[in-house]
Amino acid sequence: MIHWLRRDSETVRARCLDNRTGELFSYVDLESRVRRDHPLRAIRRMVNEPLSELEREFAALYSPIGRPSIPPKKLLRAMLLQAFYSIRSERLLMERLEYDLLFRWFVGIGVDDAAWDRSVFSKNRDRLLEGDIAAKFLAAVLAQPMVKRFYRVMTSRSMVR
Numbered sequence: 001m002i003h004w005l006r007r008d009s010e011t012v013r014a015r016c017l018d019n020r021t022g023e024l025f026s027y028v029d030l031e032s033r034v035r036r037d038h039p040l041r042a043i044r045r046m047v048n049e050p051l052s053e054l055e056r057e058f059a060a061l062y063s064p065i066g067r068p069s070i071p072p073k074k075l076l077r078a079m080l081l082q083a084f085y086s087i088r089s090e091r092l093l094m095e096r097l098e099y100d101l102l103f104r105w106f107v108g109i110g111v112d113d114a115a116w117d118r119s120v121f122s123k124n125r126d127r128l129l130e131g132d133i134a135a136k137f138l139a140a141v142l143a144q145p146m147v148k149r150f151y152r153v154m155t156s157r158s159m160v161r
Contacts, residue, residue: 030105040106046147050140054133061131070116070124076137077107079125090118
């Protein structure tokens, strides 16, 4: 915001002031904030198909009544970010989800949505692990031809060293 100051009958343009404005609405498009060539774009495409295929398992695991829980697709994407970025705890992951637009985009959380409570995240994560959903998801991702090719290339490189 630029402010104009009057000084002795002349108008002087002042420096930009460090004022904060509390916006009523957010007009941030997360899709436009993520580079077109960012690696997480390809990874998100790769994981969305297996997530859609697990819809029946998700429905069987979650009750239609009761307290709303974290959507399993979002929870699994968040777990991937925790692994990719070596985030040590759920508390740190929730903190990162609170301010990182890239993380919000990948998981599917809106700009104005609050990150989840870490204890709720942990309980929901445990439900997916106990129901073998996380294992099925990982197996479905690893079974994709593109992932198999990538894995083959990465393991052959590590054997060369």
